[in-house]
Every structure is written in C-alpha cells, then in structure tokens.
Amino acid sequence: MVPCTWKFTKVFTTRILDDGVIEEKDQARIEDKNLHIVFVLGGPGSGKGTQCSKIVDTFGFSHLSAGELLRREMSSDTEIGAMICDTIKEGKIVPSEVTVKLLHKHMEANENNKFLIDGFPRTDENRVAFEQFIGVEPVFVLYFECPEEEMVRRVLSRNEGRIDDNIETIKKRLKVFRKLNLPVINHYSARGKVHKINAVGTIDGVFDNIRSHFVAYECFNIAPLQAGRSDLIHAST
Numbered sequence: 001m002v003p004c005t006w007k008f009t010k011v012f013t014t015r016i017l018d019d020g021v022i023e024e025k026d027q028a029r030i031e032d033k034n035l036h037i038v039f040v041l042g043g044p045g046s047g048k049g050t051q052c053s054k055i056v057d058t059f060g061f062s063h064l065s066a067g068e069l070l071r072r073e074m075s076s077d078t079e080i081g082a083m084i085c086d087t088i089k090e091g092k093i094v095p096s097e098v099t100v101k102l103l104h105k106h107m108e109a110n111e112n113n114k115f116l117i118d119g120f121p122r123t124d125e126n127r128v129a130f131e132q133f134i135g136v137e138p139v140f141v142l143y144f145e146c147p148e149e150e151m152v153r154r155v156l157s158r159n160e161g162r163i164d165d166n167i168e169t170i171k172k173r174l175k176v177f178r179k180l181n182l183p184v185i186n187h188y189s190a191r192g193k194v195h196k197i198n199a200v201g202t203i204d205g206v207f208d209n210i211r212s213h214f215v216a217y218e219c220f221n222i223a224p225l226q227a228g229r230s231d232l233i234h235a236s237t
C-alpha cells in the first residue's frame with residue numbers, strides 16, 4: 001500500500017443551529033484526502049506527547065494521541081467508557097474497533113491531511129485494523145528508544161492524575177509494550193519505515209534529531225506536490 005492519493009471530493013453536512021439558521025459545512029471525506037500519516041511509537045513516558053507538540057508547532061501536523069482520545073471517551077457515562085477505564089487501569093489494550101473508530105472520527109473532522117498518530121498501533125491487530133479501515137499506511141514511523149528506568153522515572157513524576165501512572169500499572173504497561181508493541185515496530189522496520197530516536201537528552205536535543213526526518217520528508221513528498229514546487233524535485237536529483 002502507498003500513501004493514499006484518492007481523488008478529492010467533498011461532502012456537505014447540514015446542521016440547524018439554535019436560532020434556526022441552517023449551516024452547511026463542506027467537509028473533506030477521509031477517503032478523499034491525500035493523507036500523510038506518521039505513527040509515533042515508544043514505551044510509556046518515552047516523551048512521545050512532548051515531542052508531538054513540537055512537531056505540530058514546526059511542521060503543521062495535527063496530533064492525535066490514541067491514549068488521550070480513549071481517556072476522553074472514558075469520562076463518558078457509557079458502557080464503552082467503563083470498559084476503557086478498566087482496560088487502561090490494567091495497562092491492557094482497548095479493542096481495535098473502538099480506537100480505530102475514534103481516530104477515524106477525528107481525522108475526518110479535521111481539515112488537515114498531515115497527522116501524527118501518537119501511541120497507536122499498539123498491536124499487530126491494531127495495525128491491520130487501521131490499514132484496512134482507514135486504507136492507508138504510515139509514511140514513516142518514529143520509534144522513541146528510552147531505557148525502562150528512565151520511562152518509569154518520567155511517568156512517576158508526570159503528576160497529571162492519570163489512573164495508569166502508578167508503579168503497578170506501569171509494570172504491566174511495560175510488559176505489554178515489550179510483548180505487543182515491539183512486533184509492530186519490527187514490522188515497519190522490516191519495511192524500512194522506522195526512524196529510531198534516542199529519547200534520552202533534553203527536550204530540545206531530542207527534537208533536533210526528529211526535525212531532520214520531517215525536513216527530508218516535506219522536501220521530497222509534500223512541497224513537490226504543491227503547485228509550482230516541482231523545481232524542488234529536479235533541484236535535488
């Protein structure tokens with residue numbers, strides 16, 4: 001599968017506002033966007049969310065943290081919310097169908113076509129579900145390498161009140177990471193898509209290593225697609 005280049009069409013959503021005014025909003029369907037997806041993977045506390053904010057500011061991607069979307073859904077007073085809560089407390093993985101639907105919903109509602117998907121796919125089953133349902137593979141994958149002691153230290157001092165930031169759950173999350181998440185990284189590694197990032201160092205120092213991968217990608221894959229930028233392809237070959 002290649003980065004998808006389906007034709008661009010629009011759908012119109014109609015909404016009646018409180019004052020009776022009819023609002024028509026044109027929205028690009030996800031199937032019709034020329035998507036550029038980067039998966040951001042690494043163990044708990046390796047710094048994925050922190051670096052995603054910097055990538056958003058510098059390269060104009062939209063950030064979708066699968067964990068954050070699930071935590072928001074968890075606060076809804078529904079059966080699914082309760083199931084997500086139990087799963088997260090145990091450091092286990094929420095069924096693919098739930099997570100992929102949430103990601104799809106947010107990608108469709110967002111006009112951007114460049115997405116950082118943080119903390120997903122967690123399992124091979126997640127990966128296959130995403131590729132089949134969304135119909136696209138990532139253009140590349142960032143993998144944050146960080147020693148486990150450092151990840152534990154960071155998570156325990158994060159102080160955001162998360163139900164899974166305690167030593168018992170962290171041990172379970174690390175086990176799940178080794179067993180289920182590493183095979184996903186190996187899958188993409190075998191396809192030459194993984195950029196390993198040394199996640200130890202200052203936040204700006206780590207970002208310096210990440211930056212070059214986005215600069216190279218934008219230069220060869222995004223800028224040339226924009227009208228009048230084909231000169232960049234020729235200039236660099």
Ligand SMILES: Nc1ncnc2c1ncn2[C@@H]1O[C@H](COP(=O)(O)OP(=O)(O)OP(=O)(O)O)[C@@H](O)[C@H]1O
Nearest residue numbers: 043044045046047048049050154158201202203206
């Ligand atoms: N390079 C760094 N050096 C020291 N601390 C860092 C660094 N990067 C992030 N942190 C801190 O470590 C904690 C975890 O970072 P962050 O939330 O970005 O990790 P994450 O990989 O997104 O975690 P999770 O998968 O558990 O959501 C935060 O408190 C953050 O401020």
Ligand SMILES: O=c1ccn([C@@H]2O[C@H](COP(=O)(O)O)[C@@H](O)[C@H]2O)c(=O)[nH]1
Nearest residue numbers: 066067087088091092093094119120122
């Ligand atoms: O795709 C996903 C992402 C996350 N989860 C669950 O959420 C927690 C927290 O995720 P973070 O990425 O660390 O914010 C994770 O331990 C899983 O329980 C998931 O099931 N599927």
